[in-house]
Amino acid sequence: EVQLLESGGDLVRPGGSLRISCAASGVAFSHFAMTWIRQAPGRGLEWVSSIGGSGFSTYYDDSVKGRFTVSRDNSKNVLHLQMNSLRVDDTAVYYCAKEDSRVVGNNRLESWGQGTLVTVSS
Amino acid sequence: QSALTQPASVSGSPGQSITITCTGTSTDIGAYNYVSWFQLHSGEAPKLLIHDVHNRPSGISQRFSGSKSGNTASLTISGLQAEDEAEYYCSSYTSSSLYVFGTGTKVTVL
Numbered sequence: 117e118v119q120l121l122e123s124g125g126d127l128v129r130p131g132g133s134l135r136i137s138c139a140a141s142g143v144a145f146s147h148f149a150m151t152w153i154r155q156a157p158g159r160g161l162e163w164v165s166s167i168g169g170s171g172f173s174t175y176y177d178d179s180v181k182g183r184f185t186v187s188r189d190n191s192k193n194v195l196h197l198q199m200n201s202l203r204v205d206d207t208a209v210y211y212c213a214k215e216d217s218r219v220v221g222n223n224r225l226e227s228w229g230q231g232t233l234v235t236v237s238s
Numbered sequence: 239q240s241a242l243t244q245p246a247s248v249s250g251s252p253g254q255s256i257t258i259t260c261t262g263t264s265t266d267i268g269a270y271n272y273v274s275w276f277q278l279h280s281g282e283a284p285k286l287l288i289h290d291v292h293n294r295p296s297g298i299s300q301r302f303s304g305s306k307s308g309n310t311a312s313l314t315i316s317g318l319q320a321e322d323e324a325e326y327y328c329s330s331y332t333s334s335s336l337y338v339f340g341t342g343t344k345v346t347v348l
Binding site: 223 | 239241272273274276278281282283284285286289290295327329330331335336337338339340341342
């Protein structure tokens with residue numbers, strides 16, 4: 117059974133940085149693309165970033181492009197999201213999700229973690 | 239990329255069928271069959287219910303079905319049960335970014 121466990125969520129000041137992670141188990145991690153999705157308080161789901169299985173292909177929503185960097189360590193089965201220049205509107209629960217193929221784009225987010233809360237506030 | 243449009247809430251009695259619509263544009267739902275539906279119960283990991291417009295992953299009840307017409311996708315829940323009370327989100331591949339989600343629909347079982 118695939119398990120995804122996010123960690124690293126915290127309270128951060130506006131303009132600050134934070135790295136959140138997603139540890140995967142029960143899966144051949146490098147065979148699958150991964151995606152970050154967030155949900156701000158009282159709001160809907162929002163796609164943030166995706167990365168292919170090899171780690172070479174990365175994609176970002178315009179709202180985070182240039183500030184967030186997605187990466188993965190396939191030797192440790194871990195996905196990361198480095199978040200810089202954080203803004204109040206980045207406050208959200210961040211979920212990681214596993215796609216069902218090595219390549220990003222088919223929107224089959226078949227397994228999700230339970231999320232980690234990132235709060236940006238002064 | 240604007241969010242796909244869903245009704246804020248839908249309700250039904252046990253045993254009834256309800257349909258949740260998801261309206262996009264010709265650059266997302268209208269152009270691609272990469273439409274998915276997700277169920278969110280508070281405090282739990284989101285669950286994939288439908289992918290590729292109408293396909294159910296293994297383990298998902300046949301009471302959940304999906305369809306698409308033009309720029310609008312739909313999720314139908316048949317034989318509504320108390321456990322179906324949750325939030326539901328559609329999502330689509332989009333040529334303008336990568337993925338776009340719907341605004342979300344809260345389903346209430348009366």
